[in-house]
Amino acid sequence: MLNTATLRAAGCDVDAGLARCVNNEALYIRLVNMALDDSNFSRLTDAVASGDLKAGFEAAHALKGVTANLSLTPLLTPITEITELLRHPEPDADCGALIEAITAARDKLLALRD
Amino acid sequence: MRNNHEELSGGRRIVLIVDDEEINRELLGAIIGAEFDVVFARDGGEALEIIRRRGASLSLVMLDLLMPGVHGAEVLRVMKEEDILAHLPVIVLTSETSSEVECLRLGASDFISKPYNMPEVILARVRRTIELYEDRSIIRGTERDPVTGLYNIEYFYRYAEQFELRHPDAVTDAAVVDINHFHLINERYGKAKGDAMLRRVGEKILAEVSPLKGMVCRRGSDTFLIYSPHGLDFGRIMENAASTVEGRDGGESAETVHLRMGVYACCDKDMDIERRFDRAKLAADTVRGSYRRRLAYYDESLHDREMYELSLIDDMPRALREGQFRVNYQPKYRISGDEPVLASAEALIRWEHPDMGMIPPGVFVPLFENNGMISSLDSYVWHEAAAQMMRWKRRYGFTVPVSVNVSRIDLYDPGLYGDLRAVLDESGADPSDLMLEVTESAYADDSDQIVRAVTALRDMGFKVEMDDFGSGYSSLSMLSILPVDILKMDMRFIQGGRGGERLLRLIIDIAGQLGIPAVAEGVETAQQVSLLKSLGCDIIQGYYFSKPVSADEFEGFIKERIKQC
Numbered sequence: 001m002l003n004t005a006t007l008r009a010a011g012c013d014v015d016a017g018l019a020r021c022v023n024n025e026a027l028y029i030r031l032v033n034m035a036l037d038d039s040n041f042s043r044l045t046d047a048v049a050s051g052d053l054k055a056g057f058e059a060a061h062a063l064k065g066v067t068a069n070l071s072l073t074p075l076l077t078p079i080t081e082i083t084e085l086l087r088h089p090e091p092d093a094d095c096g097a098l099i100e101a102i103t104a105a106r107d108k109l110l111a112l113r114d
Numbered sequence: 115m116r117n118n119h120e121e122l123s124g125g126r127r128i129v130l131i132v133d134d135e136e137i138n139r140e141l142l143g144a145i146i147g148a149e150f151d152v153v154f155a156r157d158g159g160e161a162l163e164i165i166r167r168r169g170a171s172l173s174l175v176m177l178d179l180l181m182p183g184v185h186g187a188e189v190l191r192v193m194k195e196e197d198i199l200a201h202l203p204v205i206v207l208t209s210e211t212s213s214e215v216e217c218l219r220l221g222a223s224d225f226i227s228k229p230y231n232m233p234e235v236i237l238a239r240v241r242r243t244i245e246l247y248e249d250r251s252i253i254r255g256t257e258r259d260p261v262t263g264l265y266n267i268e269y270f271y272r273y274a275e276q277f278e279l280r281h282p283d284a285v286t287d288a289a290v291v292d293i294n295h296f297h298l299i300n301e302r303y304g305k306a307k308g309d310a311m312l313r314r315v316g317e318k319i320l321a322e323v324s325p326l327k328g329m330v331c332r333r334g335s336d337t338f339l340i341y342s343p344h345g346l347d348f349g350r351i352m353e354n355a356a357s358t359v360e361g362r363d364g365g366e367s368a369e370t371v372h373l374r375m376g377v378y379a380c381c382d383k384d385m386d387i388e389r390r391f392d393r394a395k396l397a398a399d400t401v402r403g404s405y406r407r408r409l410a411y412y413d414e415s416l417h418d419r420e421m422y423e424l425s426l427i428d429d430m431p432r433a434l435r436e437g438q439f440r441v442n443y444q445p446k447y448r449i450s451g452d453e454p455v456l457a458s459a460e461a462l463i464r465w466e467h468p469d470m471g472m473i474p475p476g477v478f479v480p481l482f483e484n485n486g487m488i489s490s491l492d493s494y495v496w497h498e499a500a501a502q503m504m505r506w507k508r509r510y511g512f513t514v515p516v517s518v519n520v521s522r523i524d525l526y527d528p529g530l531y532g533d534l535r536a537v538l539d540e541s542g543a544d545p546s547d548l549m550l551e552v553t554e555s556a557y558a559d560d561s562d563q564i565v566r567a568v569t570a571l572r573d574m575g576f577k578v579e580m581d582d583f584g585s586g587y588s589s590l591s592m593l594s595i596l597p598v599d600i601l602k603m604d605m606r607f608i609q610g611g612r613g614g615e616r617l618l619r620l621i622i623d624i625a626g627q628l629g630i631p632a633v634a635e636g637v638e639t640a641q642q643v644s645l646l647k648s649l650g651c652d653i654i655q656g657y658y659f660s661k662p663v664s665a666d667e668f669e670g671f672i673k674e675r676i677k678q679c
Contacts, residue, residue: 016229019232019233020141020145020229020230020232020233021144022145022233024144027140027144031137031140031141034136034137035137038135038137058180061180061209062135062180064209064228065135065138065178065209065228065229066135066137066138068209068228068229069137069141069228069229069230070137070141071229
């Protein structure tokens with residue numbers, strides 16, 4: 001069940017996220033669900049896989065804003081890292097591990113729905 | 115001051131939120147929606163479309179920077195270019211501290227970082243941005259002169275004072291630029307052309323003054339004030355400003371427009387801002403009427419004159435108390451018979467200053483006209499002259515009607531009638547023996563008000579003389595409605611030769627048509643007397659008969675007159 005208690009248990013800073021939703025819990029949960037379904041996750045994965053680092057940066061940056069606003073901490077940490085990596089990409093930068101971390105964190109939160 | 119929980123007055127404002135992420139839009143919408151109506155755009159293109167369509171109905175744009183398609187920075191750039199930012203503020207939404215400076219440089223008013231602050235903080239910043247912009251646009255609407263777009267005088271002085279506070283050690287110059295005979299330009303070419311000329315002169319001056327961060331305003335109808343850090347080339351400003359006017363292919367206006375400028379350089383910082391411009395104006399007035407010299411600086415000699423005038427102004431109340439002002443009388447003679455006979459007198463003021471000796475009225479009267487002190491001086495003369503007239507009447511059984519001056523500001527003073535009533539009550543004089551001289555140019559000011567005042571004075575029984583007739587700008591149509599009993603002309607203002615003679619004939623004819631006498635003053639030669647006599651002017655005043663003399667000396671004329679009977 002995805003709710004404030006399970007999100008909190010999963011490491012999200014629910015109080016901060018809720019405050020930004022003017023403490024409207026229904027709104028918060030709806031937006032978290034939207035965030036988890038955000039198409040930027042697949043855009044990010046595809047872009048990195050195909051080597052389009054600019055598109056990858058834009059997707060990561062967008063996800064960073066959203067997860068930060070909702071205080072989805074487990075997602076925010078690796079997303080912030082990959083955003084910085086893609087901002088000034090170095091030739092030997094390894095995004096694979098971060099993509100995996102992001103996917104794992106997202107799956108963990110998606111699992112709360114069941 | 116509004117507190118944080120108080121909404122802006124005047125209804126809910128509309129805020130446009132621009133973000134490609136729906137979650138961010140919803141989140142911000144929930145926060146902002148508590149106090150404002152919200153519209154959304156998903157990218158820069160949509161944002162610009164909404165901004166153009168909704169125009170002034172929007173109060174604020176909250177703009178994400180990094181969006182696919184048209185970026186936030188591009189939206190800002192377009193808004194700046196199309197001058198939309200002047201009335202519609204933008205708050206940028208960003209998670210990049212590095213882009214904050216760039217946003218502010220592009221014209222954003224503020225930024226809100228992601229993740230968002232607490233809703234109260236965001237609301238407060240939104241409220242404050244809107245409030246600042248609205249206040250500023252109200253100020254903009256009132257601080258400018260609508261014709262030229264320059265500051266108006268009040269704001270100009272205030273900004274000059276602010277400049278002084280911030281730069282107390284800056285060396286500054288104050289300058290005044292006047293357009294010569296601007297009212298004639300307005301009359302000849304119409305107000306629209308006059309306004310266009312004012313705009314061009316203003317633009318030219320501003321273009322020269324701006325690089326030094328100086329400021330310009332328009333005062334009155336045709337005067338520009340410049341306040342600037344020292345270093346402007348005023349000669350060039352004059353040339354450029356005048357050339358836009360004179361060189362324009364307006365053709366006919368080319369030779370009629372001239373500027374004059376006065377500069378008070380390196381202003382004394384202990385002096386009020388306004389007084390600094392008085393000094394510049396003083397300098398400008400020294401080139402009034404000169405086509406050769408059009409630019410003058412306030413200097414030592416002007417300083418001396420100013421100090422002299424200030425000391426006269428300081429001394430005036432005491433002089434009035436101590437009776438330093440004397441009333442002298444110049445006789446007027448009727449020349450219609452074989453022998454001239456005393457007809458009346460004009461009361462003239464003189465100042466016998468204990469330290470500075472005799473000060474001519476030409477020096478102090480204009481000063482007191484400027485600062486309003488002339489009213490108490492006029493009143494003093496009225497009381498004194500009426501009392502003197504009655505002393506002569508008691509002593510000789512003969513009434514010498516006396517004319518006294520009524521300055522134009524007296525005619526605006528509601529206390530005028532009460533004071534003149536007191537003159538009559540105290541002296542017992544008959545109002546028809548007192549002739550009130552009003553200068554012709556006074557009628558040009560606000561003819562309705564002057565006509566009303568003069569009518570009221572005549573209703574009280576006084577005779578009204580129009581002084582210096584022929585030197586002002588009375589129109590013929592005004593003459594027909596003027597309530598006036600005597601026309602008075604000054605021979606010193608009427609040149610000799612055939613032209614002068616024609617003008618005299620004309621004035622005397624006008625008096626004849628109106629059925630009132632014409633009086634000539636400033637008459638000095640026998641030739642003038644015989645000319646005036648031949649033209650039918652009956653009453654004459656001037657050195658030909660006598661200079662102004664003391665009341666005691668004047669008794670000689672009265673005795674002579676009595677002998678003639």
